[in-house]
Amino acid sequence: GENVEQHPSTLSVQEGDSAVIKCTYSDSASNYFPWYKQELGKRPQLIIDIRSNVGEKKDQRIAVTLNKTAKHFSLHITETQPEDSAVYFCAARGTSYGKLTFGQGTILTVHP
Amino acid sequence: DADVTQTPRNRITKTGKRIMLECSQTKGHDRMYWYRQDPGLGLRLIYYSFDVKDINKGEISDGYSVSRQAQAKFSLSLESAIPNQTALYFCATSDLYGLYNSPLHFGNGTRLTVT
Numbered sequence: 399g400e401n402v403e404q405h406p407s408t409l410s411v412q413e414g415d416s417a418v419i420k421c422t423y424s425d426s427a428s429n430y431f432p433w434y435k436q437e438l439g440k441r442p443q444l445i446i447d448i449r450s451n452v453g454e455k456k457d458q459r460i461a462v463t464l465n466k467t468a469k470h471f472s473l474h475i476t477e478t479q480p481e482d483s484a485v486y487f488c489a490a491r492g493t494s495y496g497k498l499t500f501g502q503g504t505i506l507t508v509h510p
Numbered sequence: 511d512a513d514v515t516q517t518p519r520n521r522i523t524k525t526g527k528r529i530m531l532e533c534s535q536t537k538g539h540d541r542m543y544w545y546r547q548d549p550g551l552g553l554r555l556i557y558y559s560f561d562v563k564d565i566n567k568g569e570i571s572d573g574y575s576v577s578r579q580a581q582a583k584f585s586l587s588l589e590s591a592i593p594n595q596t597a598l599y600f601c602a603t604s605d606l607y608g609l610y611n612s613p614l615h616f617g618n619g620t621r622l623t624v625t
Contacts, residue, residue, distance in 0.1 A: 399569070402552075409600070431576075433589065441600065441616040441618050442553070442600070444613040447613060487552060487553060497555055497558055498555075499555075499569075500545075500552040500553040500554070502550055502551060502552040
């Protein structure tokens with residue numbers, strides 16, 4: 399089955415800096431890669447996703463890049479703010495009908 | 511507001527007890543999932559159901575069972591709870607848009623402690 403590795407497990411940045419979280423996946427048939435943000439005590443919520451026919455996608459301060467050849471994808475957050483502090487999860491889906499496999503999560507802390 | 515509701519929000523139980531976690535949704539989605547969250551391990555799939563008559567094991571189904579009572583209801587049971595089942599449990603839903611699954615929508619979670 400699919401295996402997703404996520405790094406780093408914790409990331410601490412100063413407000414205004416950029417943050418990058420990286421994930422690798424094992425199944426070359428995976429074609430959908432979402433990112434979820436989980437604030438303390440709350441449910442995970444989708445913040446951005448990308449399909450395998452696209453190399454990059456942006457939404458304001460967040461972007462995701464995908465390298466299918468290397469089987470890795472990354473989340474980029476620019477101009478970080480304290481409210482970006484949360485746990486971030488990457489995930490991969492093997493087929494259109496398949497289920498999501500999640501990475502281990504990254505605890506991002508943005509210091510004012 | 512269409513949502514995914516889990517009950518109870520918190521539960522403390524003793525080793526060996528049977529416990530049921532419930533999930534209901536008003537999103538009208540066909541697909542429902544149970545995930546378990548542990549620190550450093552991410553979200554791991556326990557069971558999933560693509561419609562009322564469909565039940566599938568996920569990656570960590572041992573010690574758990576599920577019941578899909580209706581399109582809107584999906585419950586998770588621990589037949590004989592053990593301490594290493596202490597975790598945060600999430601129900602989630604999704605739908606099929608053409609050939610693609612929609613994103614997952616998570617419930618608020620149930621924090622289960624087994625003593």
